[in-house]
Amino acid sequence: MSCICKIKEGMGSFTETEEKLANYILDNRQEIIMLSAQELADRVKTSAAAVVRFSKKVGYKGFTALKVEMAKESYDEAEDFNTIIKENDSIETLIKKSEAINTKAVTQTYKLINKDILQKAIDSLNNCKNIYIFGVGASGLVAQDFQYKLSRIKRIAIYQQDSHIQLASAAHIGPGDIAIGISYSGETREINVALRKAKELGAKTIGITKFNNNSLAKIADFPLYIPSEEKEIRIGAITSRMTALLITDLLYLGIAKNDVDKTEEYILKTREIIKAFK
Numbered sequence: 001m002s003c004i005c006k007i008k009e010g011m012g013s014f015t016e017t018e019e020k021l022a023n024y025i026l027d028n029r030q031e032i033i034m035l036s037a038q039e040l041a042d043r044v045k046t047s048a049a050a051v052v053r054f055s056k057k058v059g060y061k062g063f064t065a066l067k068v069e070m071a072k073e074s075y076d077e078a079e080d081f082n083t084i085i086k087e088n089d090s091i092e093t094l095i096k097k098s099e100a101i102n103t104k105a106v107t108q109t110y111k112l113i114n115k116d117i118l119q120k121a122i123d124s125l126n127n128c129k130n131i132y133i134f135g136v137g138a139s140g141l142v143a144q145d146f147q148y149k150l151s152r153i154k155r156i157a158i159y160q161q162d163s164h165i166q167l168a169s170a171a172h173i174g175p176g177d178i179a180i181g182i183s184y185s186g187e188t189r190e191i192n193v194a195l196r197k198a199k200e201l202g203a204k205t206i207g208i209t210k211f212n213n214n215s216l217a218k219i220a221d222f223p224l225y226i227p228s229e230e231k232e233i234r235i236g237a238i239t240s241r242m243t244a245l246l247i248t249d250l251l252y253l254g255i256a257k258n259d260v261d262k263t264e265e266y267i268l269k270t271r272e273i274i275k276a277f278k
Contacts, residue, residue, distance in 0.1 A: 002111035003069040004029070006058045009112065009211035009228050014057075020044050021054045025070075033071045037063040105239035108227040109246050112211055121222040122254030124204045128178040131157040132203075134166050134194045135182035138241045142182050142208075146248040153256055153266045163190040170194040175202035182248075183207075184226070184240040186214025195219045208247050210240070 007022050014022055024044050025032050032040065037048040040063070044051075055066040089097070125131065131150065135143035140161060147159045160166045167190060173179055179198035181191040186209040195205045196219055207220025210228045217223040226243035256263040 002073060002108075003058070003060075003066060004073055005108055005111040005227075006211065009108075009225070010058055010213075012228060013213035017044075017046050017050055018054050018057065021046065021051060029070060029073075033067045035067075102239060102242060105227055105243050106246065109243040112225040112227065113250075114224075117222050118224060118250060118254070121206050121224065122251060124178055124206075124222070125251060125255055126258045128204070129176040130173070130178070131155065132169060132173055132177060132179045132194075132198065133157050133159040133182070134170070134179065134191045135159075136163050136166075136188060136190055139182040139184065139188070139191075139244065142241060142244045142248055143180075145245060146180075146252065149248075149252045150255070152270045153263050155255060166190060167194055167197075170197045173198045173201050173203045177203040178206065179203050180206045180208070180251075181216055181220065182244055183209050183216050184244070186210060186212060186216035188216075192216055192219060206251075208244050 004026065007026060011019065011022060021040070021044055024040070035043075037051040041048045041051050051063050055061075055063045058066065060066040060069065133143040133147055135141075143159050144161075147157045150157045158169055160169055170179070170193075177198070179195050181195040183191045186192075186207070192215050195207065195216065198205055199219065199221075205220045205222070207216040207223045208226065209216045209220075209223065211225040212228060217225075224247050226240060226247060
């Protein structure tokens, strides 16, 4: 998972001191790798202990580990777009902006992936009894897509469109089951209630949410992150829907490759029955 990306995505959850540290690090990346924790602290007018705490908050054992990861990264980044659309944009501009924003979102999503957590989530899905999926609104569309893909390879997942029925289904989850909650904000009440209930009943939980210290990320045994969006482009669930689909596709592929021969057999069977209606 990219160090720079983690710092950028964590901005919404940082304290004032942590935000100052984050901004200084992002603005002085090449200098940072040459500084000690105390030297960075002096520049930001804080303590070395605060620098270490910040490093741990973004996922590293200490400031040295953070610097090592930062030194590995390339600093050639695409130009950011502050807004997705303007009234006088031509169709050509609109296409270019859409391409740039979506390309950036895809790249950031893959950078945010923690391979160990993803592997544990896939292993749990391959060994579980039942799969329960929770999502409302645009996240519900992602849940439906995942349910459909799983059905094609004979892995039946339980998803209900009505949020109240979703909560009712959560009451029947048990040990050996998996509950997957999808929520960009991580604060969708129905999803968090369902996943808390699943944990209470002994099930493992997967959360697909933005990279932030939100409630869903805290609840989930296996949090899988998608990028945060700028407020200006939150005119609809555009990149959040796409990036959540990238995560569920990875989960699907991880399940499918567990037994490639069986997967191929099941897909051929579903294709044959659908062909009968064409």
